[in-house]
Amino acid sequence: xxxxxxxxxxxxxxxxxxxxxDRRQATISGWERRFWQGSHDHRGTPEAPGRVLTLTPVPGAxxxxxxxxxxxxxxxxxxxxxxxxYRRVTLDVxxxxxxxxxxTVYFADHDNPAFLGTAPLAEIAxxxxxxxxPSGSNAEYLLExxxxxxxxxxxxxHVFRLESLLKGRGC
Ligand code: SIN
Numbered sequence: 001x002x003x004x005x006x007x008x009x010x011x012x013x014x015x016x017x018x019x020x021x022d023r024r025q026a027t028i029s030g031w032e033r034r035f036w037q038g039s040h041d042h043r044g045t046p047e048a049p050g051r052v053l054t055l056t057p058v059p060g061a062x063x064x065x066x067x068x069x070x071x072x073x074x075x076x077x078x079x080x081x082x083x084x085x086y087r088r089v090t091l092d093v094x095x096x097x098x099x100x101x102x103x104t105v106y107f108a109d110h111d112n113p114a115f116l117g118t119a120p121l122a123e124i125a126x127x128x129x130x131x132x133x134p135s136g137s138n139a140e141y142l143l144e145x146x147x148x149x150x151x152x153x154x155x156x157x158h159v160f161r162l163e164s165l166l167k168g169r170g171c
Pocket of ligand 1: 008011082
């Protein structure tokens with residue numbers, strides 16, 4: 001079966017609920033993570049959406065994550081999991097240690113119906129604190145990605161600032 005690389009920058013880093021043949025730390029260039037995508041199906045509800053990660057273009061930025069080698073059939077699961085506004089795009093992915101590969105990335109653009117966009121970080125943290133959905137609390141999503149980025153030894157001012165705001169609210 002055909003093999004593909006899939007780059008993860010959010011929950012795909014810490015929640016690999018699919019089979020993979022390889023997993024490597026990697027980066028994409030020109031993008032940063034942001035909690036700008038609404039979540040009606042995993043970390044919130046249609047009435048009270050949570051906030052999850054998408055990417056925004058930032059010239060010169062480098063976004064760290066992990067890249068998985070998967071077989072074609074895994075896309076059925078991933079497309080379902082990432083169905084709330086994400087679409088597949090193909091980007092250059094630099095695997096730590098050398099190789100550049102073409103990778104599939106789940107990207108939620110500003111024109112998808114669930115997109116929430118920017119807001120003051122304190123408001124984003126408050127929304128994350130109060131949101132819950134079928135996959136669990138929105139706070140768990142934020143705390144898990146912050147821990148996973150620490151394991152990858154990655155700096156991410158947006159994620160770590162939100163983590164500290166959330167913890168300051170007692171989470
Ligand atoms: C990703 O992790 O790469 C996509 C966004 C998410 O599922 O959190």
